[in-house]
Amino acid sequence: MTFTVAIVGRPNVGKSTLFNRLAGRKLALVDDTPGVTRDRRLHPAKLYDLKFDVIDTAGLEEGQAETLQGRMRAQTLRAIEDADVTLFVIDAKSGTTPADEVFAGILRKSGKPVVLVANKAEAKDAEGGVLDAYALGLGEPCGISAEHGLGLADLRDGLVEAIGEERAFAHHLEEEIETAPDGLVGDDIDDADVDDEDIPAYDATKPLRIAIVGRPNAGKSTLINRLVGEDRLLTGPEAGITRDSISVDWEWRGRQIKLFDTAGLRRKSRVQEKLEKLSVGDALRAIRFAEVVVILLDSQIPFEKQDLQIADLIIREGRAPVIAFNKWDMIENRQETLADLREKTERLLPQVRGLRAVPVSAQTGKGLDKLLEEIVSTHEVWNRRISTGRLNRWLDAAVQQHPPPAVAGRRIKIKYITQIKMRPPAFVLSCSRPDAIPASYLRYLTNTLRQDFDLPGVPIRMLTRAGDNPFAGRARKRR
Template identity: 85%
Template structure:
């Protein structure tokens, strides 16, 4: 039976650094700026022989309940309430601050077991700060350096004492991997079968990333989907910084939702912290399967929206558009017609992309959005047999043969699908370098229409067929 550890403390004491150390990966954004972490982030962790879930939290922010600092503080208090033990971090380098004592009072009132940790113990004069921590009345402080990995053995012993050996050392229950086939989610998956094509498995776990410009309503929509205020939201733009993953179940299917930071134009991204947030969002896109492009229905298809969509298509992810804030549209019928026309005109590289009007505030259209996500995911995983493809190619070439180039006719020999996720095809022809790009687009669009592959990227590669006599010297008579 596992347990959950919440890392808490005032801003800039090293909570996210310790979170990354325990998680074994650089997941949380780390910067010298106080208050980088806003949403709470949960991830499996390991400390020697202890396996548990660790939660990174925001610092103890001061402000009214309806302000951003107040909402951040509420997220931290909720993390303490849901955890089994709290790792209370203080800065041994700077010593105790008034906020440390306030936090200590909160933890005492919570009734949760507390492990007091004095971070940055590698610094000069840190010993005095460690001794100061005794004043909090939370037991003996454990001196560590989260950045350099010092003192982790003592931290392990303190956690073991706080949780109890029976629970802390209990064997882990085997949990199914999120990627059911054992592959890294987001990689292209080869499929060498021809006629025996397995049906789409609608029970496999699914990864969905929500992306868009700042203040498009991404976090609000995720909170509405899962039915709880899991993510920090508000009228301020750019609240989300880390890419936060949320586990959810929809109609019996395990879903992992990724909330990402808003993506602004590259020229406007100047601060180091925002660059880190954008990099985190791009990683979430690359490892997702379906990416929901969140557009503001009142001002859709800004230049940045189209650049985000183009990035997702080039990455080969399965895109779905969500027109958010639909509750603020007055003439909905006319607006929907305009949005559909713009979608087809501005995104021709993924003809038939599924677009759904939604409202993260009221919940309108969210069930239909999930249905379209599953349909798009099924198309993204589709496999077409080589026999069907070559019968199709023969008919297409007869109807519209490739143009002659430099007086020589191009021969299209055969076509086969080499990968799924997204569908990728290889076309064998006599002179691939001479095949016009316009004819390749014609084949791609015709294949999309004839085999019902709307709304997903399709990759069509032209290659020369192997010559069995290449490299052999001609025999003299």
């Protein structure tokens, strides 16, 4: 059984830098601006021979409970409650401050083991700040540099002393069963010549990765909080609260699910600040890592230009999209509005016909079970595999019904089709003149394939290539 470590401290002392160092990856956004981190982020960590879970938290700020600062403080206090040991980080360059003294008192009252960490100790004038830290009454400070990786051996010893050797090394007695993922999403199908009976059935027990995306203030964090049944993420009326892409592990009907909350995506022309650019980049990485992406729209002002651009981005990335119309509890004429929204979905996003769209209310929880059912259905279609034999019987019928047009007086001969990949479904069409096939004919084949094999609401890749020419490379005989 592993233990959990929470990293706390006032803003801009290097908590997220230390989190990234312990996690071994640049997961949390790091910037010189105070207050970058707002939500709790949990990730497995390793420090020499110690293995544990580490929580990054917002800076301990003072403020009324209803303010953003007050809600951030509540999230940090919740992390302290959930953790087995707390790393209290101070800035060794600036020394202790009145805010440090206030929060040292909070940690003493919590009753949890505390390791005092004096960060930025590599600076020339940091020695005085390390000595000042003794006055906080939390024991001997560990002088480290999270940015440069200095002093981590002392931090390791401090953790072992705080948590106890038996708990610190409990993981050595357990068999490690975690395995690395088999590969990147979409790179899991190589054999094109598979019979129907050899195609594995969809496994509804495998873990599922879902990202929630949308414009600022669409209700993404509120939706995740409602799904997991706790105030796991910071929410409020202010737009742009979420900055990091935060993952939350959850279970639904016995299936493990990893939910990704992302920063609101605004139009590119409006993204000016460096911090917001970092947040957008983090959201795009979450989209690429996810399998299903829920596009959360405000049902009162749906299908803004930015909503359509977000949907197009997800489709081009090959993720499985599902639309959720949020704030449905504020709609009056629901039947009429839903019919209008679904008509707009089909008309404005024709590249994925049959895109699933569900009305929900993150505030009341209405429609969330239906949303998850549609997510699983879309994920199943996204993973669908069709045998080469069935595809070619279908191709013969489709070409007979609508032959490819002649281009420049020359007819195009289509030879065969095969599926080369899933996640999303991708097909290769072998023909005599691949560069000459009109885009309209490829759309005809794609739409017919989607309809005949029941592939609604997911991107379909239709690629072309020239067939093998047995005479290629031979010199022309002279008469």
